[in-house]
Amino acid sequence: MIIKPKIRGFICTNAHPLGCAANVKQQISYVQAQGELHNAPKNVLVIGCSTGYGLASRITAAFAGGANTLGVCFEKPPSDRKTATAGWYNTAAFHQEAHAAGLYAQTLNGDAFGKEMKQQVIDTLKAEMGKVDLVIYSLASPRRTDPETGEIYKSTLKPVGQAYKTKTYDTDKNLVHEIALEPANDDEIEQTIKVMGGEDWELWLNALADADLLADGCKTTAYTYVGKELTWPIYGQATIGRAKEDLDRAAAAIVKTKADKKVQAYVSSLKALVTQASSAIPVMPLYISLIYKVMKEEGTHQGCIEQIYDLFNEKLTQAQPVTDELGRLYMNDKETNDKTQAKITSLWDQVTQDNFHQLSDYAGYHHEFLKLFGFDIQGVDYEADVEPLVEW
Ligand code: NAD
Numbered sequence: 001m002i003i004k005p006k007i008r009g010f011i012c013t014n015a016h017p018l019g020c021a022a023n024v025k026q027q028i029s030y031v032q033a034q035g036e037l038h039n040a041p042k043n044v045l046v047i048g049c050s051t052g053y054g055l056a057s058r059i060t061a062a063f064a065g066g067a068n069t070l071g072v073c074f075e076k077p078p079s080d081r082k083t084a085t086a087g088w089y090n091t092a093a094f095h096q097e098a099h100a101a102g103l104y105a106q107t108l109n110g111d112a113f114g115k116e117m118k119q120q121v122i123d124t125l126k127a128e129m130g131k132v133d134l135v136i137y138s139l140a141s142p143r144r145t146d147p148e149t150g151e152i153y154k155s156t157l158k159p160v161g162q163a164y165k166t167k168t169y170d171t172d173k174n175l176v177h178e179i180a181l182e183p184a185n186d187d188e189i190e191q192t193i194k195v196m197g198g199e200d201w202e203l204w205l206n207a208l209a210d211a212d213l214l215a216d217g218c219k220t221t222a223y224t225y226v227g228k229e230l231t232w233p234i235y236g237q238a239t240i241g242r243a244k245e246d247l248d249r250a251a252a253a254i255v256k257t258k259a260d261k262k263v264q265a266y267v268s269s270l271k272a273l274v275t276q277a278s279s280a281i282p283v284m285p286l287y288i289s290l291i292y293k294v295m296k297e298e299g300t301h302q303g304c305i306e307q308i309y310d311l312f313n314e315k316l317t318q319a320q321p322v323t324d325e326l327g328r329l330y331m332n333d334k335e336t337n338d339k340t341q342a343k344i345t346s347l348w349d350q351v352t353q354d355n356f357h358q359l360s361d362y363a364g365y366h367h368e369f370l371k372l373f374g375f376d377i378q379g380v381d382y383e384a385d386v387e388p389l390v391e392w
Contacts, residue, residue, distance in 0.1 A: 005375045031064040134220070167348070171366075
């Protein structure tokens, strides 16, 4: 099969197996070049392990820390006529590299919100890996089925309190335009908290503790984005922000209820960058194209792997990592400091349809977007016939 990107709206509906493998290898090479992590966790569970920040976490744990990793993801396998999702190919490539390096790597594909997956993870840990000393929670999902009631909750990306008018860039139509976002109602806020809040993170930690699979002093982290004024109305102070606030509640609850195991639970605040999850959020493609421009000029630009290596190196491998005033592991200062934000705001105010491509680094954004699906990667022959049927 000759595989070229098929973009529909904010998503690419196919993926390139060799490109995804090259992307995984690039990330492995990056962390190997940074040097080995000291005091790294050795048995790591990554929930949401196949793309974005979760994949980068798994790669860092394994290839900079020498960890055994068990991953959980929700990806589509390939068929004769259709490629797999990128996360499937990423996982296959990760397994191949990890096994070649003599590292244990296993991945379970299915719904992380359900009881069945939690049981499968427990069974696999008991049989193959043992107690975990780090649990990464990196799920991004538009819906969640409640494991007790079977009710399906949907997350919404809407402002809270009042309507909000702002600029956005429609990647499909190459159009900078205004959008008016109506505020969420209470039910939409509650449903978003159910999907992207901390309840499922807590359920995971409870299940692992009940099965005696948490090592003493085990650390766990879930990822958030805090941002600043430009993104607050659609992120930080919007429905998704409400859900993310619930992670702080969950972190405190985990620490309290797992005190016997001295579990340390943190919310890690990471930078905005192109992933499958963020490209679906209105305003984000425009905001990210502008911060790429500013941060590349400042020499502070980072992708998933650079952010996550720093998170491990500066925070997760420290006995008592330095936290911000809210107890979070704050990794996003290079984006949210006042000087950088002032430059981004100035560009934001100036940007129009006519000057968008000059003022922003949309070319960089688009390259990163294609790369998520294994496209636009140097050294990959996109004219070659490739086998889409890749197994783990
Ligand atoms: P992503 O879309 O790249 O990754 C999501 C992962 O979750 C994938 O591995 C996917 O397979 C898995 N997944 C989704 N639903 C699942 C389910 N039901 N069961 C099992 N696995 C499932 O997203 P990302 O951008 O890396 O986001 C990860 C976390 O980081 C999210 O909490 C997000 O809010 C946070 N974050 C993202 C950004 C950003 O700019 N992208 C910034 C800061 C924080």
